[in-house]
Amino acid sequence: MNAQSANSPGKGKDIVPGGVWNDVDGKYINAHGGGVLHYNGKYYWFGEHRPDKGFSTQAGVTCYSSTDLCNWKYEGISLAVSEEAGNDIEKGCIIERPKVIYNEKTKTFVMWFHLELKGKGYEAARAGVAISDTPAGPYRFLYSGRVAPGRYPQNMTTEEKAIVWNMDDYKEWWTPKWREAVNKGLFVKRDLKDGQMSRDMTLFVDDDGKAYHVYSSEENLTLQIAELTDDYRKHSGKYIRIAPGGHNEAPALLKRNGMYWMITSGCTGWAPNEARMFSAPSIWGPWTQHPHPFVGKGAEKTYGGQSTFILSLPGDKFVFMADIWKPDSLMYSRYIWLPIDFDEAGKPVIVWQDSWKPGL
Template sequence: MKYIKYLGGFLLLTIICLPLLSQTKERWKDVNNEYINAHGGGVLFHNGLYYWFGEHRPENGFTTEVGVNCYASSDLQNWTHKGVALAVSEEPGSDIERGCIMERPKVIYNKKTGKFVMWFHLELKGQGYGPARAAVAVSDKPEGPYRFVRSGRVNPGIYPENMPEADRKLTWNMKKYKKWWTPEWYKAVNQGLFVKRDIEGGQMSRDMTLFVDDDGKAYHIYSSEENLTLHIAELTDDYLQHSGRYIRIFPGGHNEAPALFKKDNMYWMITSGCTGWDPNEARMFSASSIGGPWKQHPNPCRGQNSEKTFGGQSTFVLELPENRFI
């Protein structure tokens, strides 16, 4: 369920691709000798403890039957199960009804409100990966329980700040672009084909992460536009909504699994290509401002199986205290 790689002051957490789970012999256990079940998660450091949040995955299938698990550790090696931070609902028709799909949960702490805020990718029960929603929950304690607030598409009725005015005015006949990967299709995607299609109901949000900058501003980074284009969206001061300010980067680049961190005033992001459940080569991007422009770099991974991100996929980067090795 996990893979951790040390990157000189940072930990890159990757998730093992599901078909490989049955083939790998190394499975991490908590202090009670139970397997850690915290897929696609992230880690929050608060008051001397690391809190690892991740989706509880069943032995078979992809639907969420339990919710988001929470584990705590003082040393990043020995983990105690703190329980289910956000449980699925037994209420028929609830956004988080048992059998929905909850993925990539991330938690950040809001110093102004004293609340812990969780965002995750949500698909409604029985609808596959069509809804492509972002969901938010809140708690008074890091381990929860979290109270579900809402879910939906992102920034309905609002265009990205870096989308040219001329592109915003374009109209598209979607029937002309049923065939993907043609030069004409790439050009249309770059000019906002799917942004325009989804403008009224809001932009799609699938694989995602959260990032809190030095000034306390928080950002939601997610794969959008049919997993073709990454978006970086600013959150409101309470971290519970989107402010309406967002950008799109590398249109048509087919990036997912974003993991963002900051070092020496530079923003760095690791992503994955889209190859289903099969691992692929990691990608790295940098920018001097979170609003871009962003530049692509070669695969940052080194060593055996680095060309397949060690059989996993990026999900979160955790900064470690100086001189801390595990």
């Protein structure tokens, strides 16, 4: 595991999970917590530009392009932070997990990301949106905010909606009483007026062109899936909760043979943990939890990484993408990309490989 190689994505013919990944100019690929967009025969990898020291965003969102997933050209900063004081994406804010999807109707590329305002720690828990007429950008920032203000989840019962919570009664976390309250929507109700929290996130476009924002919410305790409007720039107001109180983050989705699969991680900061996996016959659920899909040495800690995206390739192929976080220098966090196989029952299976060829 964690093979060291300069002949890995960026410059070569193989993908070397955990290796040193340089672009075609020999510079370290700085695109963390990212996702990949396929458009017009080319792959565009968007990710967090992380500094050598510290963790706030000093540059913005980077973009790299490739035709083979192995040789990556640096396209520059696709979304730059602002020098304007008080701007939502002011230099020094925190931009995480950027994802880009293409809207066929508007012919526009739409980027969503997790945003924390400068100097506010992680209390903002917002989603940010930016658009561009070209895949690599530059992207124009539109706005940031929380999810579906004033709206209840589709799968919250009438009884749960009617409960009036006194937050002073739930200052102590992890007690049986507190867990029960979280499951019934304690934090949904607390955040109802201003909207639901949105942190670690991904985007998913379904076969019918409908797009969804999938994110960790309710103090990172509960996953939510929110439908986007037809132009992909806002939430429609329709959303659900998944695994209340399960403490999941870093969601990544795929759809195969009519079944939706989602891989997530637990919440352990920068440290790796045992991944989780869920499935559903509809994006709206019901979602069922399964054992994680990883096999072999290091599987119990997701091979040292944390999920960020699942890339769908032609020929019913999928690639699991993850980050090996290096908190002492986040810029040099490494990447794990592995092919996803499926067992006889159709469940995803991910096996470590020191190197492999995408075969595009």
